Amino acid sequence: LAKTTQPISMDSYEGQEVNITCSHNNIATNDYITWYQQFPSQGPRFIIQGYKTKVTNEVASLFIPADRKSSTLSLPRVSLSDTAVYYCLVGDPPRGGSQGNLIFGKGTKLSVKP
Amino acid sequence: GAVVSQHPSWVICKSGTSVKIECRSLDFQATTMFWYRQFPKQSLMLMATSNEGSKATYEQGVEKDKFLINHASLTLSTLTVTSAHPEDSSFYICSARGLSGSSYEQYFGPGTRLTVT
Numbered sequence: 001l002a003k004t005t006q007p008i009s010m011d012s013y014e015g016q017e018v019n020i021t022c023s024h025n026n027i028a029t030n031d032y033i034t035w036y037q038q039f040p041s042q043g044p045r046f047i048i049q050g051y052k053t054k055v056t057n058e059v060a061s062l063f064i065p066a067d068r069k070s071s072t073l074s075l076p077r078v079s080l081s082d083t084a085v086y087y088c089l090v091g092d093p094p095r096g097g098s099q100g101n102l103i104f105g106k107g108t109k110l111s112v113k114p
Numbered sequence: 115g116a117v118v119s120q121h122p123s124w125v126i127c128k129s130g131t132s133v134k135i136e137c138r139s140l141d142f143q144a145t146t147m148f149w150y151r152q153f154p155k156q157s158l159m160l161m162a163t164s165n166e167g168s169k170a171t172y173e174q175g176v177e178k179d180k181f182l183i184n185h186a187s188l189t190l191s192t193l194t195v196t197s198a199h200p201e202d203s204s205f206y207i208c209s210a211r212g213l214s215g216s217s218y219e220q221y222f223g224p225g226t227r228l229t230v231t
Contacts (some may be wrong), residue, residue: 107157
């Protein structure tokens, strides 16, 4: 499984766009990139997954360059409630994949201030 | 999205006793369930994978005789922490995976906080 590297923490202010970058230099051809959000004492919540280029949903956008060695989760206009830990996972995708054993890295703790 | 529940949401037990945690998929059939453990300020660590009707597969370093996993139905998996000790105090999270239409989807439960005194 490809190892991921993310910043340990990030600070932002309400209303700003937040971009969290994840490095995954050893990503395999079949690997997808998935991001989860976790609030304290709660289970992780799926945010977005993608394979290449750009994926957008109602919550976030995911940018993946052509070499796929990194990816960026973009959260538009964050609010205080977006304060959480964000995990970047590389491997079999939770949606549509065949395995399901999601391996979590250290994650990025995002703090949104008023 | 689909709902996965865990019961109890928190539990306190005495050292040496056993504790059972339930994980249920409420509106879909989970052919596979995963159990994770998360210590404070750390990431989730996969403990084991269980497929309905078969024995669980444990990750390296996880004692199968201490963490008993049963996946007897497509909607229920249980994790029993046997002879619990204070170092077993942690946040236990399950994840359920099943077919939704023609592809698989996977959802996490809300977690169970175990405190061993």
